[in-house]
Amino acid sequence: MIIKTASLKTMFALGIGLLVLQGNSSAAPVPGGTLDPTTIPKYVTPLVIPPVMPKSTTQPGAPAADYNIAVRQFKQQILPTGYGASTVWSYGRAQDVLPANFTAPAPLANNISFNYPAFTVENTSGAPTSVRWINDLVDANGNYLPHLFAIDQTLHWANPPAKGCSDGTNHTDCRTMNPAPYTGPVPMVTHVHGSHVNAESDGYPEAWWLPAAQNIPAGYAKRGRLYDQYNRTNAVPGSAFFTYENNQPATTIWYHDHSLGITRSNVYAGPAGFWLIRGGANGDEFVDDGTTAAANDGRLPGPAPTANGGDPNFDPTFRATIREIPIVVQDRSFNLDGSLFYPANRAFFERLSLPGQPPQSGFTGILNIPYIPVSDISPIWNPEAFFNTMVVNGSTWPVFEVAPARYRFRLLDGSNSRTLNLALFQMNGLVQGPEVPFYQIGADQGFLPQVVKVQTGFATPLPGNGTTPVPVAAPNPQYALLMGPAERADVIVDFTGMADGTIIRMTNTAPDNPFGGFPDIPADPATSGQVMQFVVRAALTQPSDALTTPPQNLVLPAEGPLGAPVKVRQVTLNEEESTQLCVKVDAITGSVTTIFNTPGPTFAATCAAAGGMPMAPKAAKLGVFMTDPVTGVKTMSMPMMWADAITETPAVGDTETWEIYNFTVDGHPIHLHLVRFEVIDRQPFNVLTFATTGPAIPPKPTELGYKDTVIALPGMITRLKAKFDRAGLYVWHCHILEHEDNEMMRPYVVRFNLNMPDLNGDGKLTIADVLILLRQLGSKTPSKFAYDLNGDGKVDILDAVLLLKKVLAQPAPPII
Template sequence: MSMSRRDSLRLATFSAVAAPLAGAVVSCGNGTGGNDSGNENEGSTGRLLESAADLPEPGTVPLPVPPVLEPRSSDAEADYYVITQRSGEAEILPGLITEVWGYDGIFPGPTIVSRTGRRTVVEHRNDLPVPVAVHLHGGHTPPEHDGYPTDLIFPRSGWESRYELPGDTTEGSRVYEYPMNQPAATLWYHDHRMDFTGPQVYKGLAGFHLVHDDEEEALPLPTGDRDVPLMICDRAFDEDGSFLYPALSSDLVSEPGVANQYMSGVLGDAILVNGAPWPYLEVADVRYRFRLLNASNARRYRLVLDPAPEGVAPFVQVASDAGLLGAPIEHDAIVTAPAERFDVIVDFSGYSVGTEVVLVNEFGEGRTAEVMRFRVTSEARDDTEIPDRLSDFVPLTRESADAEHRARFSREAPNTHGPGPNLWTINGQTFSPDTVDARIPLDSTQVWRLTTNVHHPVHLHLVRFQVLSRNGGAPGPYDAGWKDTIDLGSEEEAEIIMTFSGYRGKFVYHCHNLEHEDMMMMANFEVT
């Protein structure tokens, strides 16, 4: 940029401390103001933004399921897709029209379905008025196709030279090639533009990318209409139905960041599932597989079923972020942070026809305490099972590690970086595309020790990892399997282990609270 990114962001944020936000009502939660360490609200680090629009009653809108995108062409080795990022209109709130920025103009975007070992090639065309970048979250992807934050696609309509970035920018479109040399998993793709990821995902730039393989398909788990992706997120709406977000620049062009009181994270008061507010799904009295994705900017959820089923666990987890578990795990509740995925089996056979089951968010208050409803409307034959063994899961051991890396996620005091509000940092540093935090030999196995001062969901690009410990003890109940995002609480420490295989190059790791990410809580690692 014309001035340094750090200076411009600090100046913009500092100037907005007292900026009014039309239609917004601030809920202080347990916080004390814009420069606090990260106020907690409804189990999440962030500040509640209340809608000016009238919100519908829960359970009045049917659950939509994103369409599966068909390839434009295929050959012996690959499937080829085209997606246009453009503005679209959606009736999210009944009777009101919301402008979304969507993949093919819809929110969520179309679901891409891939197969392990078969290359997926996606051309993304940009018909939006701002630059974009696309990250396949959970993808084992070469660096030039990973959606690095400065590898931007400028609009097809043209873009003035507002930025001088060290990235690999293109005009109008970009082709992403995904080798898919990874096992079956629930992945997702979303915007990753530097400084503006939060508002651009909030406006709709997110979609599922599902990977299948022979091992998964050999399991007797629910499939077809009983394998349902659920993208859970929160939003706030202005009185005309438009998305309400406290961006410093409403056109997302000039000033990055949010109004200072929302630097800890933006929490909406409307819970959406697959883009619909508090929807319902009609189900039969059989098992269903739900692919739970927390696509919120900052909100965490503790999900329970009300009423709970009799005689069986409410949730049986069969997969985590990056693939199948070795064996299923029973849960009474699922706690999920932004970007985490949990594939769970819910067995409705214990409910009689006519029962309504509410998916409750125990971290929520008022309207945000409900997510969606399931209505048991019919009886059906169920030939599915949950086998005792799911995959050939091989634990990594501390003894196999070649090196250790430490990363502290914290908010630095103003006197560390000059005048202005606190900044989100990793190891005391704000993000710069030119700075490498760790250089790692290809095929090296490393233990990373992650620490926090407030809650941060930490995401690593390129690699999948296993959790070795939390606070010197055993991993937590939601740490099983292969992960790419770990939910870290305030003043918590965790050790993760992974092998940096496949590709040399520069990648990022960052907090997936998107307001923290945009406020520079990101760092580079380079595989050499």
């Protein structure tokens, strides 16, 4: 069954049972806080260029880390000058002292590196980087800071109180039956998204920790169930020590919080930044100009900000030299005082208000239903969240003055739920003029095989010989530079030859609702349909601008394909409706009320007979197929919970193809931790019979490089291929953060290969391998799950016996 993530009010307005779009067909801002987005001036705040994160020069304790990075609370001027500053959280160098009146962004001369988004961490391919991540969400007195937003404890979440689990037990990392918002200390764990990294440093959702506050309530757990560190000698309170090998090609990745069941709220508060990897065999140094005989003589736009350079925001002379800039686009809503707005109740998602309370955002109808523990619907969680301003590098609708030259922008969709469809247009006053193309050179995990010229309706690979072929049509004429949440696009924009004062506007024509493919209704053109603006200034020209290579000449140092897969794994995407709460919608007011709230085997039929429908969505879930034990034929998609037994268990070194069947009408940006994958194709299928209904559709040219996140479109099988080359416990999930936080995330284990369980990597099976496994039996770290050799979901003496038998079965060494 395909279930559309739409409000019940909208579904009833357009006809029960129809698959509809959430939102109005007329142009209007999406609802939000008390600040009307149409009153906010656009293109008056200069774009903030993220500086480079400085390395630590002092240490809070042993062992020494390259970076000691803390997350703290502070104010930032996100809205234009004259509006209230917003309270945010973000990362910065831990040794930097925040004064009581601090408001970001601030000059680098102040020696304060806290900013939203966080400063960029620069890395070199093949050179490890160590970070001590510090949860420093405490006030000036050392007391913990509560969350900025309402936190739903009825989801499967970190649960620091360690009590009240829905199964009657008391522990962390569970779903509770407590409908009250959580007001305690905030858990954090940082994940470097796209990093090929050891499991201990991956930022596993149950590896969170609390700040070292002096008033942690009695009985609270200070760490998650699977807290771990790369260097376990670290004992600095409120921290974890991670090391990133950076053993992957040059690319644009990013870091953000990943705590279980609370990621949407933590990330919305601000903590995220770019993590750039440079150099290596596939680095910028190996870009070629295909029109010359010389090798590796291509030159990309640069420079980028550097650790020892000038201030890219408060030093105009230095700012004028910058030609490479990371840009994160996010949607946010605000209140009149400048504070960030995030929905505090489920009624907001339904575009309704709560009984007995003042209307919210002008909604006149009422959502009058019971929640957990009375029903099975969470009281605060919103299935998706869309906001009515566009925030770029921490400022609403900024402007950036550029030279008539080529620029390199590393774009990131950092939104919770919103997909972006970006394009550039010259503006003649208020009239949209000619389109300016993006030249995409890279995606999530490094360079594309060819530069792709992207314009609305077209995505044309360039041969790299100085010519531009006939434009290649995109799958739908609405396609521009499409990016789902967490996807990146490394692009060149060529402002060469443009007259002084030329204005270029970046627009967004993806919908103000969950993306399910085109055609769709574009975002509100007055608010979320505008992103930022560029103004050409000839005075900013630098002598080096003439040295960059035209994008149509570039030959990129992309990697070759993976080998053949050893396994094809089939997984599913699902959305769940209530199995006990039957509701009806008033055709005039849109109010949603309860018909009955009783579970049972005839619930669905009884609800339909009563003229109602199940309250939905209840959750979003990943799953697997159930099969007939005799014939092996697929019988149904089985949605799985976070806590269910692990079903994805590739062996170390295996290359697998994953076939992702999407049974919903949302496009889900699916992210696999650890691996870099190839998108193979997409193919339509029948959601009732599971049979394919058409030919496989190759990936778009912009998807031909290695990726770590892919939009799995509705009613389609999305196939990807990855090599799982590190043992350990990781996760895969939808990167719509509201989905991820309510069950659309599952652990997976890369197990040691049963055929050759060489645990110490010396190329032999010996007693030394058995001793390594025995030491894991009492471990509570994520890495232990890789030692489940017999695949029973446990690491115990049976695995050790199995390994010992294999060791003893080895042929005796020759006698010399």
